[in-house]
Amino acid sequence: MWSCVPANRWRKNVVLPDAGNPIRITHSIGGAARYCHLTMTFEEWVAALEQRHLANLRLPELTRALRALSSAYVERRHTVGRGGPLDSAGKRAAFALFYAPLHFLTVTYVIQALDDAVMPPPSSVLDIGCGSGAAGAAWAVASERTPTVLGIDRHPWAVDEARWTYRMLKLKGSARQGDVTRLPRLDSGSAVMAAYVLNELSVDTRIRVLEQLFAVGAQGVRVLILEPIARAVAPWWDDAASHAAEQGGRADQWRFRASLPPLLQTLDKAAGLNHRELTVRSIWLPGRAA
Numbered sequence: 288m289w290s291c292v293p294a295n296r297w298r299k300n301v302v303l304p305d306a307g308n309p310i311r312i313t314h315s316i317g318g319a320a321r322y323c324h325l326t327m328t329f330e331e332w333v334a335a336l337e338q339r340h341l342a343n344l345r346l347p348e349l350t351r352a353l354r355a356l357s358s359a360y361v362e363r364r365h366t367v368g369r370g371g372p373l374d375s376a377g378k379r380a381a382f383a384l385f386y387a388p389l390h391f392l393t394v395t396y397v398i399q400a401l402d403d404a405v406m407p408p409p410s411s412v413l414d415i416g417c418g419s420g421a422a423g424a425a426w427a428v429a430s431e432r433t434p435t436v437l438g439i440d441r442h443p444w445a446v447d448e449a450r451w452t453y454r455m456l457k458l459k460g461s462a463r464q465g466d467v468t469r470l471p472r473l474d475s476g477s478a479v480m481a482a483y484v485l486n487e488l489s490v491d492t493r494i495r496v497l498e499q500l501f502a503v504g505a506q507g508v509r510v511l512i513l514e515p516i517a518r519a520v521a522p523w524w525d526d527a528a529s530h531a532a533e534q535g536g537r538a539d540q541w542r543f544r545a546s547l548p549p550l551l552q553t554l555d556k557a558a559g560l561n562h563r564e565l566t567v568r569s570i571w572l573p574g575r576a577a
């Protein structure tokens with residue numbers, strides 16, 4: 288499992304002391320930061336995912352599904368809002384086994400870089416559009432498992448998968464079926480995240496969700512929004528980033544060098560992808576009531 292130690296400074300090109308899976312951070316920020324490293328290795332979690340999702344699928348089938356899933360995210364975004372990405376067992380397995388670990392790694396490093404995301408730990412993390420639960424789990428794990436996690440997703444498969452992820456990672460977590468437009472009540476001191484989900488919503492729905500996220504952010508809830516960097520995927524990003532800045536938040540782009548476990552490397556290459564570097568952009572509201 289992850290454990291965190293304070294570090295004096297967060298520097299360019301820091302190699303995290305993560306035995307077996309060193310990952311280089313290429314983004315630099317000043318001020319106090321913490322290094323986190325695994326005591327249960329990331330590879331063990333991926334191995335459990337492999338057992339779970341490769342039980343009924345052969346690698347070539349999974350690779351084909353991963354190609355289809357990736358092209359749905361990149362080239363056929365209009366199918367995404369209709370649930371296209373998770374419409375077959377192969378694509379669901381490809382999401383859980385490939386994209387979820389990438390999201391887990393990415394969220395971990397963003398959370399660590401945003402020091403006030405973990406210090407002090409939020410009392411709870413609400414993960415809207417949680418998918419298989421990786422993003423919320425990463426935040427809770429980076430916060431030494433103090434926060435409870437609640438994952439909400441409209442897809443029943445995602446809800447089951449998120450529950451499994453929380454159990455595997457020994458988190459105080461629960462997941463339920465629901466819509467991102469209906470946020471449960473959040474206390475100040477808690478956190479909410481929307482990882483790779485806002486770009487799947489219709490314009491009206493996204494506006495409603497963003498309004499709610501900014502409203503709870505102004506009431507003291509920490510808010511983290513993550514999206515892929517490609518501008519075409521989120522043309523609304525700049526407006527949301529400006530709004531965040533007006534509210535005392537920040538927007539960043541991140542680039543991490545990742546050394547992926549062998550299975551993920553194999554899948555990455557076989558599907559014609561390239562995730563040696565992980566990139567993401569974030570909007571962060573620190574949750575200090577104005």
Ligand SMILES: C[S@@+](CC[C@H](N)C(=O)[O-])C[C@H]1O[C@@H](n2cnc3c(N)ncnc32)[C@H](O)[C@@H]1O
Pocket residue numbers: 386387390415416417418419420421422439440441442445465466467468481482483484487488
């Ligand atoms: C790309 S996945 C991201 C999953 C997860 N946040 C992660 O980072 O791995 C987007 C998820 O959002 C969910 N989703 C899309 N629209 C939704 C809505 N209106 N309400 C709830 N969940 C939604 C999908 O079912 C899917 O699981």
